[in-house]
Amino acid sequence: MMSKVMRPKVIFVLGAPGAGKGTQCSKIVSDFNYVHLSAGDLLREERTKPNSQYGKLIDTYLKEGKIVPVAISCGLLKNAMFESHKERFLIDGFPRNQDNVDGWTKDVADHVDLQCVLFFDCPLEECVNRCLKRGAEGSGRSDDNEESLRKRIETYLSQTSPIIQHYNMLKLVHTIDASKDPDKVYEDVKKVMSKYI
């Protein structure tokens, strides 16, 4: 019998801007053996590299709340997965639209085991308040202002929501009430994560 090669395990982490994806992922990695890869953080890091050919494009897309072409985001994620030499990943903030799903499906999906999707469900008004607070406190993010936020929310509703629906139909989604304070939310996250250790 041929032995099955171990495929890396992946959990997608999705939710509106400010829903707490990054905050909860940080908590998860302190208790569970997963590597946190934030697509947004990888893009922000790529943008700062002086000889990146994508710097300007990423800048524009982020400020406009638009979703960069999947070749860029998925390429960064693939690199980070490969370079980590680990085999369990929380992929935070990806996939956000159909282009992302298509690129991932074409390139990566068959080589990994998608365990589930954590969906942080939070009223948009609360999400906006959190991002504005984060911006005011000096998040340093060029997109934590009212103008960019409006666009990010618009993008989330029109492009990302349908993707979450799609995974929900496939019975892959765990919906978590993300409106509570971070420690309370994490109680629920832990219950879900304990199924995947």
Ligand code: UDP
């Ligand atoms: N972004 C993107 N593709 C991705 C992830 C992020 O284009 O796969 C861009 C997009 O412009 C988004 C921004 O990066 O608005 C910030 O994403 P992040 O996940 O950091 O922010 P959040 O979801 O917390 O608003």
Ligand code: MG
């Ligand atoms: Mg984030």
